[in-house]
Amino acid sequence: MAKVKGAIVVDTEVCKGCEVCIPVCNDNVILMSKEVNRKGYHYAYMENPEACTGCTNCAIVCPDRAISVYRVKVST
Amino acid sequence: MELLDIIKPENQVFCKTKLMTDTPLSYCPGCGHGTAHNITMEVIDEMGIQEDTIGVAPVGCSVLAYDFMNIDMTQAAHGRAPAVATAIARTWPKKYVFTYQGDGDLAAIGTAETIHACNRGENIVIIFINNGIYGMTGGQMAPTTLEGMKSSTSPFGRDIKTMGSPLKMTELVAQLPGTYFVTRQAVHTHKHVRKAKKAIRQAFENLKLNKGISFVEIVSNCNSGWKMTPNDANEWMVDNMFPYYPLGDIKVNGKLK
Numbered sequence: 001m002a003k004v005k006g007a008i009v010v011d012t013e014v015c016k017g018c019e020v021c022i023p024v025c026n027d028n029v030i031l032m033s034k035e036v037n038r039k040g041y042h043y044a045y046m047e048n049p050e051a052c053t054g055c056t057n058c059a060i061v062c063p064d065r066a067i068s069v070y071r072v073k074v075s076t
Numbered sequence: 077m078e079l080l081d082i083i084k085p086e087n088q089v090f091c092k093t094k095l096m097t098d099t100p101l102s103y104c105p106g107c108g109h110g111t112a113h114n115i116t117m118e119v120i121d122e123m124g125i126q127e128d129t130i131g132v133a134p135v136g137c138s139v140l141a142y143d144f145m146n147i148d149m150t151q152a153a154h155g156r157a158p159a160v161a162t163a164i165a166r167t168w169p170k171k172y173v174f175t176y177q178g179d180g181d182l183a184a185i186g187t188a189e190t191i192h193a194c195n196r197g198e199n200i201v202i203i204f205i206n207n208g209i210y211g212m213t214g215g216q217m218a219p220t221t222l223e224g225m226k227s228s229t230s231p232f233g234r235d236i237k238t239m240g241s242p243l244k245m246t247e248l249v250a251q252l253p254g255t256y257f258v259t260r261q262a263v264h265t266h267k268h269v270r271k272a273k274k275a276i277r278q279a280f281e282n283l284k285l286n287k288g289i290s291f292v293e294i295v296s297n298c299n300s301g302w303k304m305t306p307n308d309a310n311e312w313m314v315d316n317m318f319p320y321y322p323l324g325d326i327k328v329n330g331k332l333k
Contacts, residue, residue, distance in 0.1 A: 005077055005082055006082065007079050007082040007083050009083060014100060016104075016105035016106070017105060018105035018106030018299075018306040019106070019305070019306060019307055020106050020264070020306050020307065020310070022307075023265075023307060024265055024266050041105065049079055054082075054089060056089060056090040056266075057266035059090045059091075060090070060111075060266050060269045060270070061111065061263070061264070061265060061266050061269055062110075062111075063101065063103065063105075063106060063107055063108065063109070063110025063111045063114070064100070064101050064110050065091075065092035065093075065096065065110075065114050067090075068088060068090060068091040068092070069088070069089050069090040069091075070082050070083050070084065070087040070088050070089065071082070071087060071089045072077070072081070072082050072087050074077055
């Protein structure tokens with residue numbers, strides 16, 4: 001069965017750390033980093049990259065479109 | 077599989093649309109304006125009408141929209157965006173003209189322009205962001221502020237006896253014969269964003285067919301005006317705004333639902 005694996009890339013300078021992407025992620029992939037960006041905001045990162053399915057939920061609720069999503073099909 | 081094997085250009089399924097400029101959005105973190113801007117531009121990108129679209133940005137938080145939207149934009153005086161859009165649409169009937177307004181702009185100072193543009197049935201799209209407050213000027217009470225809701229000019233909550241009831245602008249314009257498509261959407265979760273994008277797409281398709289005015293209200297949060305974190309503001313919006321401003325289509329193809 002083909003399995004889907006995904007990944008997100010967060011533009012850390014654009015992210016404003018609003019955390020809207022965290023509750024919409026069904027797989028609990030995203031958390032906020034302890035570090036801050038140049039504006040002083042904590043930015044989103046993949047805490048749990050194995051679980052990401054590339055569903056794009058986080059990216060379409062991101063008001064600043066800081067998240068790009070990648071997805072591949074993996075045959076097992 | 078390593079992350080670097082997944083993160084390749086050919087595997088990309090979502091990124092920011094090219095119709096948004098690289099200027100960082102001036103909105104507060106978590107504000108629905110950013111999402112509304114982006115879905116509007118994504119619709120224009122998908123329809124391939126960038127060259128023929130003219131946006132009208134009024135006064136309010138959305139005043140800087142021309143900095144972010146990579147299309148032809150013009151500026152209108154406070155509340156007068158539907159009047160300016162009328163002029164543009166009548167001068168260039170084949171262009172796609174839309175206004176992007178907040179509630180302090182569209183429902184307060186621009187009530188007359190909005191109602192008359194809707195009554196005349198001009199061929200424009202109005203995108204109305206309703207967050208129940210004047211966001212840019214410091215959280216003053218707007219006509220759409222809910223009963224009992226605190227703002228900087230109603231510190232004890234809105235009192236219906238002295239300040240009137242919250243104005244349901246979308247239901248109001250749906251009664252007018254000139255409106256063709258009237259809907260209310262939200263952008264706080266992925267499901268609502270997808271629905272809102274469909275509604276905006278429908279509005280621009282109506283524009284293409286010269287059907288008359290399409291009015292899309294987007295109930296949004298104003299986390300700094302409401303003095304909450306973005307996620308708390310979204311929850312508050314679901315609990316308090318949605319019962320008074322129910323989501324869904326109000327008028328489709330010129331017929332009330």
